[in-house]
């Protein structure tokens with residue numbers, strides 16, 4: 001067993017927690033791999049003509065997301081990561097795999113936790129006349145998971161904020177304010193795990209479609225550092241990868257601003273009466289909120 005036991009203190013607690021995660025299912029069909037409804041080769045999910053920027057696209061789930069967008073016909077795929085050698089190897093692999101397609105792959109070194117690095121990335125894209133239509137915020141700083149929050153290292157927490165909150169915020173600001181964005185052009189923002197819900201509150205789906213999803217349990221490079229491969233039956237990378245393409249299509253627009261799990265069957269969700277009722281009636285359903293406080297608004301706060 002790797003450091004995972006050290007992080008958690010108790011291995012059994014992880015299994016208990018994992019069981020809880022698995023049981024978070026709103027649909028009877030519980031996917032562990034890709035399936036036809038989210039297939040990137042489905043015509044209605046086509047990404048033809050779009051430039052897609054993927055943070056952390058050099059490895060793990062991000063790399064697989066790049067493959068899925070290439071299968072969906074994206075015109076340009078920009079992958080961003082901190083390690084140049086890993087980026088170059090990933091770009092070379094993508095170019096080889098999709099050598100018969102028209103997709104152009106661009107590898108760009110960058111750190112989402114660093115403001116100057118983010119500015120330089122967008123300056124580069126603007127200087128190349130690249131208008132990013134789809135942004136996939138996938139890179140994250142994952143802090144060691146401790147059962148006792150008070151045992152966490154403050155520097156770890158702040159690093160997480162710098163990347164997951166501050167970095168993703170600045171990436172979104174640059175994305176929305178691209179000088180090359182045509183007036184009235186809708187954007188698609190896909191957020192893997194971290195939360196962009198408040199921005200979805202302020203922007204209608206016609207402006208920016210924002211879908212936040214949990215990718216499930218994947219044996220990625222990051223996970224391999226802390227867990228053994230035979231620990232559990234890991235999900236297939238194609239599930240969160242293809243899900244990102246589906247989330248960037250108009251088929252997912254009705255989930256704007258909600259946090260969903262990739263293992264929920266998308267067709268079943270659309271026909272699940274109980275689910276649809278909760279979507280309609282509960283403003284905070286699948287969103288972050290203080291439980292018990294429904295429909296809180298500035299007007300209510302000011303007693304108007």
Ligand SMILES: NC(=O)c1ccc[n+]([C@@H]2O[C@H](COP(=O)([O-])OP(=O)(O)OC[C@H]3O[C@@H](n4cnc5c(N)ncnc54)[C@H](OP(=O)(O)O)[C@@H]3O)[C@@H](O)[C@H]2O)c1
Nearest residue numbers: 056059060061081082083111112139140217218220221222
């Ligand atoms: N794997 C899972 O089971 C699981 C479960 C729940 C949520 N997630 C979420 O899924 C996403 C991807 O996870 P993963 O397991 O694929 O991670 P991973 O294997 O650790 O890969 C992360 C990728 O992001 C890049 N990266 C990391 N920090 C970065 C930064 N500050 N700036 C730019 N690039 C950065 C890494 O390259 P460099 O190191 O070269 O920068 C690497 O290419 C994360 O948001 C994670 O929280 C994963």
